[in-house]
Amino acid sequence: MAHKSPRTRLEQLLCAQRLSLREFLKEFAAQANKCGEGNAHVSERQAKRWLRGGAPLPRSVSCRVLEQWFGEPVDRLLGPPELEVAKREPTEQELIVNSARESVEHAIEASSALDPSALEHLHAAAAHAARSYYITPPLSMLTNLVELRDTVYEQLDRTHKPRQQAELYLLAGQVCGLLSSVSWDLGHADVAEEQARAAHTYGSVIDHPSLRAWARALQVTVSFWSGRPRRAAGIAEAALAEAPAGTASARLHSVRARSLALIGARDEVQTELEVASDELDRAGDDAFLDEIGGELGFDRSRRALCAGAAFVALGDGERAEREALGALEMFGQLPEDERWVAGELGARVDLSTARTLHGDLAGAEDALTPVFALEPARRTEALSQRLQGLGRILGTARYRNVVEARRIGESIESFTATSLARATSRKAITAGD
Numbered sequence: 001m002a003h004k005s006p007r008t009r010l011e012q013l014l015c016a017q018r019l020s021l022r023e024f025l026k027e028f029a030a031q032a033n034k035c036g037e038g039n040a041h042v043s044e045r046q047a048k049r050w051l052r053g054g055a056p057l058p059r060s061v062s063c064r065v066l067e068q069w070f071g072e073p074v075d076r077l078l079g080p081p082e083l084e085v086a087k088r089e090p091t092e093q094e095l096i097v098n099s100a101r102e103s104v105e106h107a108i109e110a111s112s113a114l115d116p117s118a119l120e121h122l123h124a125a126a127a128h129a130a131r132s133y134y135i136t137p138p139l140s141m142l143t144n145l146v147e148l149r150d151t152v153y154e155q156l157d158r159t160h161k162p163r164q165q166a167e168l169y170l171l172a173g174q175v176c177g178l179l180s181s182v183s184w185d186l187g188h189a190d191v192a193e194e195q196a197r198a199a200h201t202y203g204s205v206i207d208h209p210s211l212r213a214w215a216r217a218l219q220v221t222v223s224f225w226s227g228r229p230r231r232a233a234g235i236a237e238a239a240l241a242e243a244p245a246g247t248a249s250a251r252l253h254s255v256r257a258r259s260l261a262l263i264g265a266r267d268e269v270q271t272e273l274e275v276a277s278d279e280l281d282r283a284g285d286d287a288f289l290d291e292i293g294g295e296l297g298f299d300r301s302r303r304a305l306c307a308g309a310a311f312v313a314l315g316d317g318e319r320a321e322r323e324a325l326g327a328l329e330m331f332g333q334l335p336e337d338e339r340w341v342a343g344e345l346g347a348r349v350d351l352s353t354a355r356t357l358h359g360d361l362a363g364a365e366d367a368l369t370p371v372f373a374l375e376p377a378r379r380t381e382a383l384s385q386r387l388q389g390l391g392r393i394l395g396t397a398r399y400r401n402v403v404e405a406r407r408i409g410e411s412i413e414s415f416t417a418t419s420l421a422r423a424t425s426r427k428a429i430t431a432g433d
Helices: 009-016 021-034 044-052 060-070 092-111 116-132 138-156 162-185 189-205 209-225 229-240 247-261 266-281 300-313 317-332 341-357 361-367 381-394 403-417 422-430
Strands: none
Touching: 009 044, 009 060, 021 044, 021 060, 116 138, 116 162, 138 162, 162 189, 162 209, 162 381, 189 209, 209 229, 209 247, 209 381, 229 247, 247 266, 247 300, 266 300, 300 317, 300 341, 317 341, 341 361, 341 381, 361 403, 381 403
């Protein structure tokens, strides 16, 4: 061990057995197999937390391995060392032997690095995930992202090169941001916000303004959908103070407009949308957001989608219809493999709601035909909430005995009842945490 005085009982026992960290990791796997817990695994980072002290209790499977190996309760193993042993001064020979071993181990760890091709593969996988987000069912996307995130974390344990660590933190932030989007699609607002905060933290660690701005925009989105529009507007305003010009700022202004619409700030909504358009005139050269694109990108179709939703919230059916039609036109100009399916259908729900606001129920029903045909695996929380908002309008006295209103309402109930099961996605989200 690399410390003269052990910090925990576990480190104390490893010192007594003269086991290095690497030897401990190897022996842990052997002990796991020995006691029938072959699925137990500990990373170098986890092991260091155990040895340092103050770490939460490991998973139950790891607890069983540690307790059977050392014959002591796990809370004792992760607690302070035994005083009578800890106070014993090492002999001169022990000091010499230990210092030599520690020097070698530290030198090996400091020189540990990844092959550049490994980082290339991870960058390619993360970029592919960002671009395929638009066309991949959320639950499938979630499974792939969790695996990619865990791979990035494993690589962080294998390198001590600052530049490689910075690249991996950027990748971790990107993947956590994508996990935020997918978690929200599956209806897990709390998890989505946690993932967005994690992405922002990674952006702060490596001082990456574009990653931080994107992560904050994700937080804003989750907040206003979760019924906290004032908090959402505040997050966006603070983030805009340091956001890069172009794509990052355009997204923040657009989602802030949606937040402000929910609290009725009509004039501010229009201002935010106009500034977002101006920022898009300057977009295109962000090495992170624009170069990778997909869910990291933000273009005029998405700005129009935000505008349509904002005017729906304000009850302005005429302007909402105009923006929703504009969004649909722009989505339609994109190749199918680059078109955001959920976003395009969201614009259709906004169009239907806008038409309902000014009494065109035939047009409202027509706009929803592709939405109700969407397979359950692709139905997102945002689509469900949009439809529920429309349902509340249709449930007012104005439309109580209207045939189209009843048909649309029944279709909305059927759509939301057969959307993704949150219990299934929750299991996948927490796997590997």
